[in-house]
Amino acid sequence: xxxxxxxxxxxxxxxxxxxxxxxxxxxxxxxxxxxxxxxxxxxxxxxxxxxxxxxxxxxxxxxxxxxxxxxxxxxxxxxxxxxxxxxxxxxxxxxxxxxxxxxxxxxxxxxxxxxxxxxxxxxxxxxxxxxxxxxxxxxxxxxxxxxxxxxxxxxxxxxxxxxxxxxxxxxxxxxxxxxxxxxxxx
Numbered sequence: 001x002x003x004x005x006x007x008x009x010x011x012x013x014x015x016x017x018x019x020x021x022x023x024x025x026x027x028x029x030x031x032x033x034x035x036x037x038x039x040x041x042x043x044x045x046x047x048x049x050x051x052x053x054x055x056x057x058x059x060x061x062x063x064x065x066x067x068x069x070x071x072x073x074x075x076x077x078x079x080x081x082x083x084x085x086x087x088x089x090x091x092x093x094x095x096x097x098x099x100x101x102x103x104x105x106x107x108x109x110x111x112x113x114x115x116x117x118x119x120x121x122x123x124x125x126x127x128x129x130x131x132x133x134x135x136x137x138x139x140x141x142x143x144x145x146x147x148x149x150x151x152x153x154x155x156x157x158x159x160x161x162x163x164x165x166x167x168x169x170x171x172x173x174x175x176x177x178x179x180x181x182x183x184x185x186x
Contacts, residue, residue, distance in 0.1 A: 036175035108157030
């Protein structure tokens with residue numbers, strides 16, 4: 001059983017299974033936020049990045065079996081159980097409670113990066129650098145905007161992570177700003 005804990009291997013796996021550029025960008029944005037939270041909490045950054053980059057890698061190939069099919073594949077490849085538990089926990093299910101800090105962070109950032117990305121796309125300049133927290137909060141409150149983004153998951157994610165919602169939103173926004181070029185938001 002191989003142990004894949006190298007980011008480049010995880011990135012290659014994600015790209016092999018995910019033809020959609022928008023879903024690839026989403027997973028990279030989640031990875032960015034996970035790296036930032038790993039640094040904040042003194043956790044292993046590469047491991048958290050791998051959880052972020054792989055959390056949806058099976059979605060396009062196996063939408064009905066997501067994330068279970070992907071987790072089974074990753075388990076066979078030797079990925080560590082804490083990464084697999086985090087990936088299972090990003091789907092809100094009572095069968096997979098979020099007990100680790102990594103799983104709580106992954107759940108907390110997943111929907112939020114989608115909201116931030118959508119907010120950037122409607123900006124006149126299409127640049128994340130011009131998006132400020134008050135504008136993001138306004139988009140968050142507008143349920144018609146990015147209607148598929150689960151606002152309750154964002155709120156619950158911040159609560160489970162133990163941070164105030166505004167602090168969480170600002171933290172993830174700043175992390176994504178720092179990685180704007182790679183995320184296509186610059």
